[in-house]
Amino acid sequence: MTFQANVSDAMSDATSNAATGPASAKEPEMMLAVEHVSLSFGGVKAITDISFDIHKGEIRAIIGPNGAGKTSMLNVINGFYHPQEGTIYWQGKVRRRMKPHEAAKSGIARTFQNVALFKGMSTLDNVMTGRGLKMKSNFFWQCIHKGPALCEENEHRAKVEEIIDFLEIQHIRNKPVGKLPYGLQKRVELARALAMEPDLLLLDEPMAGMNLEEKEDMSRFIIETNQRYGTTIALIEHDMGVVMDLSDRVVVLDYGKKIGDGPPAEVQANQEVIDAYLGVSH
Amino acid sequence: MFYRETGQFKTNYSDDRAIFPIAQDRYGIMILLAIAFFVIPFTVDDYWGNAIFLPLLIYALIAMGLNVLVGYCGQISLGTAAFMAVGSYASFKLMTSFPGLDFSIVVLMSGLITAVVGSLFGLPSLRIKGFYLAVATLAAQFFIIWLVNKVEWFYNYSATGQINAPERTALMFPVTGPNAPILYKYFFCLIIVVLAALVTKNIVRGRIGRQWMAIRDMDIAAELIGVRPLTTKLSAFAVSSFLIGMGGALYFGVWLGAAEPTEAFGIDQSFLILFMIIVGGLGTILGSFLGAAFLWLFPIAFKNFMVDGLGLSTAMSEHLQIILMGGLIIFFLIVEPHGLARLWQITKEKLRIWPFPH
Numbered sequence: 001m002t003f004q005a006n007v008s009d010a011m012s013d014a015t016s017n018a019a020t021g022p023a024s025a026k027e028p029e030m031m032l033a034v035e036h037v038s039l040s041f042g043g044v045k046a047i048t049d050i051s052f053d054i055h056k057g058e059i060r061a062i063i064g065p066n067g068a069g070k071t072s073m074l075n076v077i078n079g080f081y082h083p084q085e086g087t088i089y090w091q092g093k094v095r096r097r098m099k100p101h102e103a104a105k106s107g108i109a110r111t112f113q114n115v116a117l118f119k120g121m122s123t124l125d126n127v128m129t130g131r132g133l134k135m136k137s138n139f140f141w142q143c144i145h146k147g148p149a150l151c152e153e154n155e156h157r158a159k160v161e162e163i164i165d166f167l168e169i170q171h172i173r174n175k176p177v178g179k180l181p182y183g184l185q186k187r188v189e190l191a192r193a194l195a196m197e198p199d200l201l202l203l204d205e206p207m208a209g210m211n212l213e214e215k216e217d218m219s220r221f222i223i224e225t226n227q228r229y230g231t232t233i234a235l236i237e238h239d240m241g242v243v244m245d246l247s248d249r250v251v252v253l254d255y256g257k258k259i260g261d262g263p264p265a266e267v268q269a270n271q272e273v274i275d276a277y278l279g280v281s282h
Numbered sequence: 283m284f285y286r287e288t289g290q291f292k293t294n295y296s297d298d299r300a301i302f303p304i305a306q307d308r309y310g311i312m313i314l315l316a317i318a319f320f321v322i323p324f325t326v327d328d329y330w331g332n333a334i335f336l337p338l339l340i341y342a343l344i345a346m347g348l349n350v351l352v353g354y355c356g357q358i359s360l361g362t363a364a365f366m367a368v369g370s371y372a373s374f375k376l377m378t379s380f381p382g383l384d385f386s387i388v389v390l391m392s393g394l395i396t397a398v399v400g401s402l403f404g405l406p407s408l409r410i411k412g413f414y415l416a417v418a419t420l421a422a423q424f425f426i427i428w429l430v431n432k433v434e435w436f437y438n439y440s441a442t443g444q445i446n447a448p449e450r451t452a453l454m455f456p457v458t459g460p461n462a463p464i465l466y467k468y469f470f471c472l473i474i475v476v477l478a479a480l481v482t483k484n485i486v487r488g489r490i491g492r493q494w495m496a497i498r499d500m501d502i503a504a505e506l507i508g509v510r511p512l513t514t515k516l517s518a519f520a521v522s523s524f525l526i527g528m529g530g531a532l533y534f535g536v537w538l539g540a541a542e543p544t545e546a547f548g549i550d551q552s553f554l555i556l557f558m559i560i561v562g563g564l565g566t567i568l569g570s571f572l573g574a575a576f577l578w579l580f581p582i583a584f585k586n587f588m589v590d591g592l593g594l595s596t597a598m599s600e601h602l603q604i605i606l607m608g609g610l611i612i613f614f615l616i617v618e619p620h621g622l623a624r625l626w627q628i629t630k631e632k633l634r635i636w637p638f639p640h
Contacts, residue, residue, distance in 0.1 A: 078506060104508035118499035120565060121492070129492045133508040137489070139517075145484035153488065154295040196507060 028055035030092060031200055031232045032077065037086030039072055046072040047083065048256045054200065059226055060234045061247035061264075065276060068253040070236045071113060074202045077234070078110055079103035091199070105133055109198035111189045113205045113236075119178035123169060123188050124160065126177055130195030131156040160195055166228075167191050167221055183214040190221060194229070201225070203235040207242055215239065219246060244268070252276070285633040301483055318472060323465055331464035336537045338578055339471040340529055343478055345558040345570035347525030352556070353564035354486055355518035356498025357407050358415055361422035363551035365523050368396045368426060369530025370541055371436050374445045377458070377535070378438055385452040385535065389474065392531035393524040399426075400523020401516050408512060411501075423549055430543050446540045458535045467536050474532065478525055483567050485521065494518050495565070561614055563623025572622040581607065 033053035039046045047069045054060045062070045075081040077088070079098045088095045090106065098106075109130075118126050135156060141149035164170055167187050172180055177188055186206060193201055206222065207215045219242055225231050237243050243250060244264040252260035252267055254276040260267045267273055285306050292298040302308045326335060348362050372392040376383060403422040407415050430436045437445050449459030456462040457470045485491050493514045496504035505511055534541045541547070554577065562573020581603050588599035618625045 080502075080506070100502075100505045101508050101510050104506055110506055112503065116500045116503035118496050118503070120499050121495050125492055125495070129496050129504075129509075130507050132489055132493055132496075135489045139490070142488045142490055143481045143484055145488060149488060150296060153299065157295045157299075192507065 028058070030054075030089065031056045032091070033089040034073075034076070035087045035089070037073075037076060037083045037088070039069075039076060039081055039083045045256050047076070047253075049086075050253070050256075050258045051086075052251045052258065052261055053089075054232060054234055055248075056232055057226070057230055058232060058248040059222070059246050060232075061243045061250045062234060062236045062253065063238070063240075063243055063250060064253035067255075069256040070253055071204055072256075073253070074110065074204055074234070074236065077103075077200075078108050078202060104196065107196075107199035108202065109193040109196040109200070110202035111186070111193050111204060111206060113208060115182070115185045115189055117177045117185055117189055117192070119176070121177065122174050123177055123180070123191075124164075124173050126188055127160045127163060127191045127195045128156065130192040131160060133196065163191050163194050166224070167194075168217075183210055183217075186210070186214075186218065187221070190218075190225075194225060194231075197229070198231060201231050201233045203233060203237075205236050205238065207237055207239055215242060222246060285630065285636075287634070299487065301487070315476070318476075323468055323472075326464060326468060328464050331468055332537070333582065334579065335468055336464075336471055338574060339468075339475045340532045340537055341555070341558065341574040341578055342571045343471075343475045343532065344526050344529035345555055345562065345574045346479060346482055346567060347522045347527075347529060348555050349559045349562075349564065349567070349570045350482060350486070350494075350525065351518050351522035353559055353566065353569070354491060354498065355494040355515065355522075357404070357515060357518060358412065359419040359522075360416050360549070360552050360556070361403060361419040361426075362526060362555045363547040363549060364423045364426035365396050365400055365526040366530035366533055366551065367430055367543060367547035368399050368523075369393065369527030370534035370547070371430050371445065372396065372527065373531035373535050374438075374447070375436070377448055377450055381448070381450075383450075385450040385457050386470075386474075388450065388535070389528050389531045393528035396527020396530065397520040397524040400526070401520045404516050404519030404523075407515050407519065420549075423552060427543050427547055442542075444540055444542045445534065447535045447538075450535070458539070460539060462536075471532055471536060474528065478528065479567055479571075482521070482525065486567070490514075490517060498565075557611065559621075561611055561621055563621030566621070566623040568626065569621050569623035572626070576622060577607075580610070 031054045033051075035051045037050050038048050050069075050073065062073060064070050072081060076083050079100045079102060082097050095106075118129060121129070135152055137149040137152045141147055145153075164173060167190060169184065169187055169191060172184060172188075177185060180188065190203075190206065193203075203222070207218050210218065222233060222235070223246065226233055235243075235246070237246075247264060249262060250260070250264050250267045251258060252270070252273050259276055260270045260273040262270075285304075287304045287306075290305055292303070297303070302311060322335065344362065344366060347365075348359065351357050351359050369392045372395040373388050376388045376391055377385070403419060406418040410418060431443065437443055440446075447458045449456055449461065451457065452466075452470050455466045455470070457466050486494070493504070493509045494517075496507070496509050497511065497514050497518075501511065504514075534546070538546060558573035558577045559570060560573070561576055562571070563569025584603045584606065585596075585599050588594045588602060589596055594602075614622070618628075
């Protein structure tokens with residue numbers, strides 16, 4: 001029963017975290033809330049009547065077995081899918097139906113389960129692309145590449161270098177990302193998302209397919225991002241040890257329904273969650 | 283041994299993102315430009331100018347235009363020759379309607395007109411991708427050629443259906459028409475091509491270029507980091523068509539002097555230019571030049587060798603050339619699928635550490 005071993009392990013960590021965690025400080029401010037959201041593709045119900053919220057500055061984990069609707073949920077949040085029912089509140093206001101690039105503009109960044117980097121470009125260019133929304137110089141100056149365009153380019157380069165330093169990917173700065181090992185690609189993807197300076201960062205399985213050392217590195221980066229930049233993070237992850245250690249609150253989905261929500265310790269004790277993960281005899 | 287960047291330190295970001303960050307490259311391109319500007323024009327005769335240098339420059343410009351669209355933004359187009367035709371007919375109409383207009387302005391305006399038409403035919407790219415888009419651009423190829431053939435206004439109701447370039451000047455120097463000296467024609471094309479290459483390079487290394495490449499490599503991820511597909515794709519179509527349109531104006535006005543739509547702008551022209559950028563290297567400015575050089579110069583060199591050197595008949599050499607050309611294209615694509623530009627890049631990387639293997 002490795003799961004239960006993890007559970008008891010993580011539980012002690014979680015309780016010690018809870019005392020110092022940012023969310024527990026005072027009355028939390030709402031970053032995003034979904035209320036009674038349902039999403040279906042034809043007859044397939046991906047998400048059924050799910051409500052949860054994400055507080056400002058917290059790390060919120062979304063867990064659940066395969067096919068539970070976790071990624072669909074992220075896709076709803078960043079505007080890629082449009083739910084048939086339900087409301088999404090973004091920073092206190094009802095959010096109208098929006099396209100992905102509009103969601104990006106409003107401050108939502110994300111990484112993907114299967115790495116979605118721009119393979120033909122170098123690490124530096126990938127991260128620079130993440131700054132695109134903040135760059136304003138017009139077409140004319142871009143053609144000459146002098147004056148405002150060059151200033152802007154250098155300004156953002158400085159910011160990008162800061163992120164590259166932060167994630168310790170200096171040595172691969174000029175390498176094409178297609179040739180990098182998987183763990184580094186994941187890190188570059190995080191760098192690209194961070195370059196947007198998002199308010200809310202969605203991480204879809206940031207640690208999938210990594211070894212222990214890479215997982216530890218990635219966990220460190222996630223916590224540091226949260227603490228240093230104050231970025232609110234929502235993450236999907238299957239490694240329970242990581243989830244329980246990192247997150248302030250956890251929401252559990254199964255077959256498109258919410259079956260648990262609360263601090264890690266509480267979720268672990270939830271019988272329904274245990275059943276969903278371990279299975280029950282019928 | 284000579285190609286080392288040891289001791290060349292960059293102290294600011296501007297230096298680091300220069301077009302040629304390595305000093306040897308800078309000297310190399312300066313020497314090349316010096317030859318192009320100060321040696322070639324004064325040694326070139328009519329044959330070399332008309333058969334080699336003019337088409338080389340013009341095809342490089344057009345290939346660069348297509349490379350923006352296919353190589354940088356990842357939108358496949360088979361309608362290149364049609365956009366060349368738009369540029370050519372636009373320049374023809376401008377030259378005949380406004381006889382006093384400077385030819386450099388005519389070229390720029392032809393580019394702009396083509397950019398508008400190109401963006402219009404780029405609209406389907408918002409919905410369809412890949413091979414399906416390629417087929418959609420074929421519609422441009424057939425429709426535009428049919429249109430300029432059918433509507434007499436485009437060729438000024440001439441009896442033959444041909445268009446002929448009248449004599450026009452650029453900054454007082456005659457550059458079009460049968461009596462324009464090759465020196466002026468060459469300089470005119472060279473200046474336009476060098477400027478176009480510089481501007482295109484600037485665009486692709488800045489924000490817009492990165493967004494094009496983002497759409498090319500992973501369009502969904504691009505959208506989720508805030509790249510707008512509509513403006514990005516259409517801007518690629520516009521810039522690409524602008525370059526192709528200018529190329530078309532030079533192709534007809536300066537080089538050919540007379541054009542008949544189905545011959546000068548047939549689909550084989552579209553394919554020729556697509557081959558140029560595939561063999562030269564997709565997504566590189568250098569590749570457009572190398573590809574144009576390879577696909578234009580090789581057949582001429584081969585023909586001269588076969589006919590004058592070995593004494594074969596012209597038809598025989600033509601057939602052999604087609605066989606050899608096809609074989610060579612396949613050979614190059616197997617050796618280096620990313621084209622001649624990548625081959626050159628690998629050579630440079632090897633040179634850096636020469637004589638050591640690692």
